[in-house]
Amino acid sequence: MSFASFGLHPSLLKAVEELGYQQPTPIQQAAIPAILNQQDVMAGAQTGTGKTAAFALPILHALADVTSAASTVKALVLTPTRELAQQVGQSFKDYGQYLPLHTVIAYGGVSINPQLSAIEQGVDILVATPGRLIDLLSRQAIDLSALTYFVLDEADRMLDMGFIDDIKRILRTMQKERQTLLFSATFDDAIFKLSQQLLNNPELIEVDQRNAAASQVEQIAYEVDKHRKREITSYLIGSKNWQQVLVFTRTKQGADDLAKEMCKDGLKTAAIHGDKSQGARERALEGFKEGSIRVLVATDVASRGLDIPQLKYVINYELPHNAEDYIHRIGRTGRAGETGTAITLLSADEKWLLDEVHKILDTHLMQQWLPGYEPSLEQDFSHTPKKGRGRGNSAKPRGRSRRR
Ligand code: AMP
Numbered sequence: 001m002s003f004a005s006f007g008l009h010p011s012l013l014k015a016v017e018e019l020g021y022q023q024p025t026p027i028q029q030a031a032i033p034a035i036l037n038q039q040d041v042m043a044g045a046q047t048g049t050g051k052t053a054a055f056a057l058p059i060l061h062a063l064a065d066v067t068s069a070a071s072t073v074k075a076l077v078l079t080p081t082r083e084l085a086q087q088v089g090q091s092f093k094d095y096g097q098y099l100p101l102h103t104v105i106a107y108g109g110v111s112i113n114p115q116l117s118a119i120e121q122g123v124d125i126l127v128a129t130p131g132r133l134i135d136l137l138s139r140q141a142i143d144l145s146a147l148t149y150f151v152l153d154e155a156d157r158m159l160d161m162g163f164i165d166d167i168k169r170i171l172r173t174m175q176k177e178r179q180t181l182l183f184s185a186t187f188d189d190a191i192f193k194l195s196q197q198l199l200n201n202p203e204l205i206e207v208d209q210r211n212a213a214a215s216q217v218e219q220i221a222y223e224v225d226k227h228r229k230r231e232i233t234s235y236l237i238g239s240k241n242w243q244q245v246l247v248f249t250r251t252k253q254g255a256d257d258l259a260k261e262m263c264k265d266g267l268k269t270a271a272i273h274g275d276k277s278q279g280a281r282e283r284a285l286e287g288f289k290e291g292s293i294r295v296l297v298a299t300d301v302a303s304r305g306l307d308i309p310q311l312k313y314v315i316n317y318e319l320p321h322n323a324e325d326y327i328h329r330i331g332r333t334g335r336a337g338e339t340g341t342a343i344t345l346l347s348a349d350e351k352w353l354l355d356e357v358h359k360i361l362d363t364h365l366m367q368q369w370l371p372g373y374e375p376s377l378e379q380d381f382s383h384t385p386k387k388g389r390g391r392g393n394s395a396k397p398r399g400r401s402r403r404r
Helices: 010-018 026-036 051-063 082-095 113-120 130-138 155-160 164-171 189-198 209-216 226-239 252-264 278-290 323-330 348-361
Strands: 041-044 075-078 103-106 125-128 149-152 179-184 203-206 217-223 245-248 269-272 295-298 313-316 340-346 366-368
Touching: 010 051, 010 082, 026 041, 026 051, 026 179, 026 203, 041 051, 051 075, 051 082, 051 125, 051 149, 051 179, 075 082, 075 130, 082 103, 082 125, 082 278, 103 113, 103 130, 113 130, 125 130, 130 164, 149 189, 155 164, 155 179, 155 189, 164 189, 179 189, 226 252, 226 313, 226 340, 252 269, 252 295, 269 278, 278 295, 313 323, 323 340, 323 348, 340 348
Parallel strands: 041 179, 041 203, 075 125, 075 149, 103 125, 149 179, 217 340, 217 366, 245 295, 245 313, 269 295, 313 340
Antiparallel strands: none
């Protein structure tokens, strides 16, 4: 299947070709025709599957020949984070570069003035985070009454981040006659409830993203003593000469501490998390993309939606408490057909978290020892630790790489 077979506008085909996209990804194959067919869509797809083009291309196609006033927003994409807003907005600009459409990106944490001036120049497509959009609406800088496309991107994360009331408030400013597209990496009751309020007879699209992600990403778990995690991280990156590595920690403090230690190990490292200013996050991300920063340590919220093309290595320095985040983390690599490696550094107290990951992955990670970093004898990786249980049954042969 080719992009041309969707009957997309020639300007879009040209842009897509220049970006080097040879064929549509599974989510694009399923979603583009449905959206072109003017249906509401509820799609299960995480970042990395090509989901942005799956909604951006048909929207741009439909708007390509619309000639109404540029100051009325025709398509709105809501994203949970600033980084995702930037990425999605940039994708609209890239795909639509040969079309006379204006895309404006609006998010908080930075001055609103440049965004207001951009809006004054005209806005056909607005990509925004909820808080800043409400700000714009309350200043009457933006009018959503003529909106024809509404996209809720990463809807699961929107709900996790407590944006439901903001979303409802924004919805009240829109007309009912519109096409609504909901994208979410995961589905639960809350998402289905939201979809009932938002969508009209939607087409349900689910590509087998979990297995698709897993098949492109080699996943390994090294059992290791907790106090040696920093050492093994630097060792892996240095000895294997990995040049661009995204490392996940659970806490902001943990991210900062690790970044400092890694710098001491001679690895150019930066941390991104919610306490860093928008400018600092953007600088770190830019440095990481262009290669001046070799290791980026991130918390889950900060990393959400990051698109780092060709990222090959992800290290889970600690497993997330929410197993779904594991899928998001490893989805940073192995994107759009590329291969990647996701390493988990597993200390004995995290075994129960790995069990949670196994449940949602529906497969078992290969657990190994890295020679020289074998866990000490008293560590018990075989059972979920329970309060008050002794460690008497934990002895395992010490040895070289062991696979289960
Ligand atoms: P997304 O899931 O939208 O964040 O996209 C993930 C990455 O895949 C981005 O870097 C896109 O530029 C890229 N991408 C999207 N569609 C395709 C395609 N059909 N072929 C190759 N790369 C793609």
